[in-house]
Each structure stands twice: as C-alpha cells, then as structure tokens.
Amino acid sequence: MLVIHTQQELAEQIAEWRHHDEHIALVPTMGSLHAGHLSLVELAREHAERVIVSIFVNPTQFGESEDFDDYPRSLERDQRRLKTTATDMIFAPDVETLYPFGPDKATTVSVPGLTENFCGATRPGHFDGVTTVVARLFAIVQPDVAVFGQKDYQQQLVIRRMTADLSLPVTIITGETVRDDDGLALSSRNSYLSDEERAIAPALYASLQSVGQQLQAGGREFAELEAAAIEKLNNAGFKVDYFAIRRALNLEVPDRDCDDLVVLVAAQLGPARLIDNIVVTI
Numbered sequence: 646m647l648v649i650h651t652q653q654e655l656a657e658q659i660a661e662w663r664h665h666d667e668h669i670a671l672v673p674t675m676g677s678l679h680a681g682h683l684s685l686v687e688l689a690r691e692h693a694e695r696v697i698v699s700i701f702v703n704p705t706q707f708g709e710s711e712d713f714d715d716y717p718r719s720l721e722r723d724q725r726r727l728k729t730t731a732t733d734m735i736f737a738p739d740v741e742t743l744y745p746f747g748p749d750k751a752t753t754v755s756v757p758g759l760t761e762n763f764c765g766a767t768r769p770g771h772f773d774g775v776t777t778v779v780a781r782l783f784a785i786v787q788p789d790v791a792v793f794g795q796k797d798y799q800q801q802l803v804i805r806r807m808t809a810d811l812s813l814p815v816t817i818i819t820g821e822t823v824r825d826d827d828g829l830a831l832s833s834r835n836s837y838l839s840d841e842e843r844a845i846a847p848a849l850y851a852s853l854q855s856v857g858q859q860l861q862a863g864g865r866e867f868a869e870l871e872a873a874a875i876e877k878l879n880n881a882g883f884k885v886d887y888f889a890i891r892r893a894l895n896l897e898v899p900d901r902d903c904d905d906l907v908v909l910v911a912a913q914l915g916p917a918r919l920i921d922n923i924v925v926t927i
C-alpha cells in the first residue's frame with residue numbers, strides 16, 4: 646500500500662494504472678477511520694481494480710466554532726487499519742496541495758437547494774466546503790467511481806447532485822451505515838462521548854427504527870411522528886437539531902402517498918453532534 650502526499654506522485658502512479666487499463670475508485674475520508682470506512686473500501690474494490698483512500702481534514706467544511714482543531718487525526722493508526730484492506734494507496738495531501746491559493750481564497754463549488762435545510766441550515770457553509778473539496782479531489786484523482794457513506798445522507802445527495810449538474814465523469818456509490826451492536830452508527834465523533842453519553846447514544850437509532858415501523862404500519866401524520874420522536878430524544882438527554890421525515894430522492898416534504906422516505910436526525914449529545922438516518926421503502 647502506497648502512502649502519497651503530493652499531486653505529482655499521485656499523477657505518476659495513476660498514469661501507470663491507467664496505462665494498464667485499470668479503473669480507479671476513490672474513498673474520500675477525513676481519517677480517524679473506523680469499520681464504516683473500511684466497509685466503503687471493500688465496496689470500492691468491487692467497482693475498480695485500484696482503490697485510493699484520501700485522508701484530509703478539510704478546513705473549509707468546519708464552521709468557526711466547530712471542532713476542526715479537535716478533530717481526531719491519526720495517520721499512522723489509519724495506515725495500519727487500511728493495510729488490512731484492499732486499499733492500494735492512501736492519498737494524504739496537505740492544505741497547500743488541495744488549496745494552492747489558500748482555503749480562504751478557494752474557488753468554491755456550491756449546490757443550492759439541497760443544502761439549505763438540515764445540516765446545511767445548522768452548519769452554514771458546511772456543504773460548500775464539502776463540495777469544494779470533493780470537486781478538487783475528483784479533479785486531481787479523476788476516479789471512475791467514488792464511494793460515500795449513507796450515514797451522511799444529505800452529503801451523498803449533495804455530491805450526487807454536484808456530479809450530475811457538472812457532468813463530472815464519476816459514478817457515485819453509497820455504502821450502508823455500519824453500526825455497533827447496540828445500533829449506534831459508527832462515527833469518528835463517537836470518541837467525544839463519555840461512558841454515560843455512550844450508553845444513551847443508541848436511543849438515536851432506536852427512535853429512527855420506531856418511526857420507521859410506524860411508517861411501515863401506515864402512519865402518515867408525519868409532523869406528529871416527528872414531534873413525538875423529538876420530545877422523547879430531548880427527554881433522554883439529547884438536544885435535537887432536527888428530526889424529519891422526507892422524500893428519499895430529494896429531501897422534499899413528502900405527500901401521504903410517497904413510498905420512498907428517509908427519516909433523518911441530528912442531535913447534540915454532550916460534546917458530540919450525532920447524525921443518523923434510515924431509508925423507509927413502503
């Protein structure tokens with residue numbers, strides 16, 4: 646497994662793979678890898694002969710009061726974990742490589758509409774940072790496919806939209822959320838939780854499952870289902886940011902006949918902002 650930091654070395658290696666007609670899959674990450682990321686690598690491998698995992702804690706997607714400085718960074722540990730997978734290359738660029746004119750002066754890619762609600766409303770500018778860095782990674786790596794996790798449901802929709810709108814020649818693949826035995830979705834931010842908070846955290850997924858079951862049973866009073874779930878989570882110790890039942894396709898408010906739904910939640914639990922979702926196909 647290669648560990649590459651510069652665009653020049655990356656270009657040379659990619660040229661060699663392309664020379665042998667090999668396809669390339671990219672798994673963009675911010676490091677601090679867990680089993681969820683590793684499952685994305687395995688999925689990527691099913692779609693291409695070569696898998697590149699990028700590791701870059703992207704400054705432009707963090708707000709000023711957010712956890713950019715505290716975000717866990719562990720390249721050596723990540724390297725050890727990826728060695729056990731089908732990864733061919735880690736691409737770990739520095740800030741200058743991805744933002745040659747500086748993050749503050751970067752040409753920005755922005756997807757309107759889809760980014761206005763939910764995480765986009767609570768974290769202004771966050772999705773501009775995500776699409777800007779992903780567009781840059783696509784331009785530098787030129788992958789055939791790129792793999793993102795379903796846990797960041799809104800993010801993967803936004804990236805799909807950007808890719809379609811700009812006709813970028815990349816196929817976007819979404820990998821399933823990986824969970825601990827008690828249902829908590831794996832996330833690098835779970836490491837912020839105290840033991841007590843960690844014991845409460847599975848209630849987030851339990852609330853999604855409960856609403857999912859009610860939808861499957863014919864429940865269509867979406868606002869009531871949302872309000873009841875929010876109250877329950879707030880009583881359990883969360884500060885709910887949003888809990889919403891939406892059309893899976895585009896996050897719009899569904900009508901009663903819609904049979905492809907997504908239930909999305911974001912909530913603060915102590916120092917950690919946790920997000921999760923389930924897709925409900927009736």
Ligand code: PAF
Nearest residue numbers: 673674675703775778797
């Ligand atoms: O999901 C993430 O880890 C990040 O948002 C991504 C897609 C790697 C962009 O920095």
